[in-house]
Ligand SMILES: Nc1ncnc2c1ncn2[C@@H]1O[C@H](COP(=O)(O)OS(=O)(=O)O)[C@@H](OP(=O)(O)O)[C@H]1O
């Protein structure tokens with residue numbers, strides 16, 4: 567017998583305080599800013615700078631960082647393909663809850679497969695999933711290598727490392743692309759500024 571509950575016996579529980587009430591309270595609109603890219607592409611840097619910028623504007627945001635979640639919620643998951651799929655599925659569901667709470671949820675994960683990112687997008691109302699592609703060349707990420715992981719992957723000491731011997735599928739339909747201009751990466755403040763401008767124009771920074 568399945569250990570899952572019978573869906574016919576599980577009911578949706580409605581409460582009187584809804585998303586729009588929470589958004590009024592916060593004077594913002596809940597959404598998910600999903601940052602995807604190679605290790606070392608600047609995902610966490612953008613997430614933290616954006617979080618700080620939104621905070622300084624009186625907006626409530628919260629970061630879901632792949633590395634950090636793998637210390638808790640996702641500590642049972644490896645980097646093999648099916649575990650990466652499950653990792654993204656769980657974080658997509660959590661991000662949806664944060665957006666429903668009225669927050670600007672900043673998810674920062676490699677999220678290498680387009681199909682999984684699209685599944686997370688499909689969990690949210692239209693336009694409330696903002697995909698940000700850190701389009702940094704592998705050579706740049708590898709030269710940065712702040713954790714020394716590329717070095718280990720090149721030495722064969724880490725198997726299945728994204729960009730080296732594991733795939734990364736670039737987004738085809740992202741809302742925002744962060745890339746080098748004339749071979750120079752924009753500074754963190756400019757990367758965050760690009761996202762803040764988008765959120766502002768799309769009306770997420772007020773109720
Ligand atoms: N094999 C392999 N491939 C890629 N990355 C690896 C691997 N092993 C460990 N790490 C470290 O794990 C961080 C990525 O975790 P994510 O949860 O974002 O990955 S994924 O979305 O499930 O692909 C990633 O963090 P970032 O550098 O911040 O991207 C790495 O530090």
Ligand SMILES: Nc1ncnc2c1ncn2[C@@H]1O[C@H](COP(=O)(O)OP(=O)(O)O)[C@@H](O)[C@H]1O
Pocket residue numbers: 603604605606607608609610611612710711712751752753754757
């Ligand atoms: N815009 C940037 N310009 C220069 N260096 C950057 C920039 N963004 C990130 N870095 C540096 O690149 C390295 C990797 O950034 P990080 O945010 O940890 O990437 P990721 O989370 O994608 O692994 C860090 O040493 C960080 O200081």
